[in-house]
Structure formats: structure tokens, C-alpha cells
Amino acid sequence: AQKITQTQPGMFVQEKEAVTLDCTYDTSDPSYGLFWYKQPSSGEMIFLIYQGSYDQQNATEGRYSLNFQKARKSANLVISASQLGDSAMYFCAIYILTGGGNKLTFGTGTQLKVEL
């Protein structure tokens, strides 16, 4: 069974600094997708970035980039130039096709606080 581990329950970063949120995963399936979601205090789940297991290049979306190290099974999220609005819970997730269906498995999340 696949597993996602986020070892940082909470992180602090100063405004305008970059921050890295850690994520490691474990799966025996060669084909998978890795996702990051943001959950602000209002509660909605906001998709940030996706990385496919066969993608050669690291994914980037604006200020978000995914540091994908396949051999280490890690998919860290890098947020550049942090803003106060980045304060939120961040979830890493892995998606694997299983038995014709599919399942998105989430990590336990990292609470990020951006300070002035």
C-alpha cells in the first residue's frame, strides 16, 4: 500500500523568504502522480502543483515548485517569496491507479505560518 509522510507538523517562515515543505512517499507502483494541496483556515482544498512519476523535469507553478527526487522518493514543495496569504495547511498526496479505480492518499499535513 502506498504511504505519504510529512515530517513537519508546523513551519514558520518570514515574509518574502523561501520555504521548503518536506514530503516522502512509499509505493511499489511505477506509475503515480504526486500532488500538493493547500487548505487555508476557511477550509477549502486548493490544488497547487502536480508531478508525474515519469516526468523528467520538476514541476513549477508560479511561486510553487516541486523538488522531485525519485530515487529518494521525495517530493518537497518549495514556496518562493512567501506571502502572508500562504499561511495555511499544506498536504502532499499520491495518486495511484488501483484495480481500475483510483485513490488519492494524503499525508498528515504541514501547518505553515508566514510572519512579518
Next chain:
Amino acid sequence: DTAVSQTPKYLVTQMGNDKSIKCEQNLGHDTMYWYKQDSKKFLKIMFSYNNKELIINETVPNRFSPKSPDKAHLNLHINSLELGDSAVYFCASSPQGADTEAFFGQGTRLTVV
């Protein structure tokens, strides 16, 4: 246009009651899910449906019964509610395949008193 909408947003009810949460997606996706987020913010899949067919049931008590009348709708009915059912329930949908994100509804905060 809301992509994935679930109702109600808040639900407060007494133990032992039966309640339903409705979910609809207008994205044309084949797959829909129910997730439960507990008080520690842990998100756990409950059910996955593909084209109205149940694909995944993650050892959820049979008091929880999903129903998918068509591929755009996935409702969740809960019988004999217990205090431990208090959580935020998210509906989500995605196309088939591992290369695109799941879209989430805004969540239903269920409080059992």
C-alpha cells in the same frame, strides 16, 4: 460555476439521527470520492466511485452508505450518527488517470451532539 458542490456546508445533529450529504460535479469526471477529515486534519478516503460503480470502500462502518444515481452525483447517507462521526466530509471528483488533480467540494462540517 461551482465545479464540485456539496450541501449542506454545516450540519449539526443529535446522536442516533440519520443524515445525508449531497454532492454534485459539473466537470464531466468519471470518478468521485468521499473523504473524511478528522479533528487533527487528517484526510482519509472513505469511498471511491467510477461511473456510478463502487471501486473503493475503505473499511467504513456500514452505517455510511454512498449512493451514486449518475456519474455527476455522489451522495452520502449516514445512519445512527455517533459522536465520533463529527468531522469535515469532503466530496471530490477527478477524471480517470493519475495525471490530473482531484477537485474538492467546500466540505461539510458535521457536528454530532
